[in-house]
Amino acid sequence: MPRHIVCLTFDFDSFSGFISRRQVTPTPISRGEFGVVGAGRILDLLAAHGIKSTWFTPGFTIDTYPEAAERVLVAGHEIGHHGWTHVPPARFSAEEEAADQARGIESIRRLTGAAPRGYRSPSWDLSPNTLGLLLENGFDYDSSLMGDDYTPYFARQGDVITQAEPAVFGRPTRLVEMPISWSLDDYPHFEYVRTDEYVQQPSLSTAQVLQHFVDDFTYMTRILDWGILTYTFHPFVVGRGHRMMMLERLIEAVAGQGAEFLTMAEAVDAFLERVERPA
16 A cells, blocks of 8 residues: 655754854844744644654753743654754764763753654764764664655665775664755755855745645655655744745645655654664
């Protein structure tokens, strides 16, 4: 029987991402603050449609906005690990990354009473140590890599990649990879970013992004009987009125094509019913 799963995921960064880029003046901080407003709107929309989702939440957000984080939990959504800070692991030393990951786990444990099952790297940039730490800390899945679009796979460890020789791929681990894509993320399409080094300007309208997002789901139903598609949103981005309208239209469009909405943990369990983990 065909099964086409959609995971709606929300990176609840608040202003942790701006801090990680050393943007700490009042205006960028206020941009992140709007994420709490947006989160409330998203939760109301998901409740109206009976949808459970996954919120990758930095420990910084949990500890800065405990009531907002609690509302996500009480609504029945999954809380995933997104660092304690929003510093990409590739910018950490091995010791700093281990400490940040551990601190994020403890923030989630205090909120939910349990360690998180899933991890998503800030800025989707892993270090050579990240997968090993995730395995040591008992994570079931990661959602930071882009090696597929509709089919989860097992993340590899020990790749050797150089310019001088053909790639040597490492062995698959037990960590389920739930693949993502920048093209299915709201941030690059909609947000204006200005730093001393570069300027990023919005590139697409909500109508264009909606069409892209829906077409990716439609294509999955055409080529696969069973698949999972992951969308990534940020409350301070998608929480704006015109983008909330887009999100609602997306939900209605893919639901009309038979989408089954699951949390990432639920989708991982569905995948593991079909395949065996590596030893």
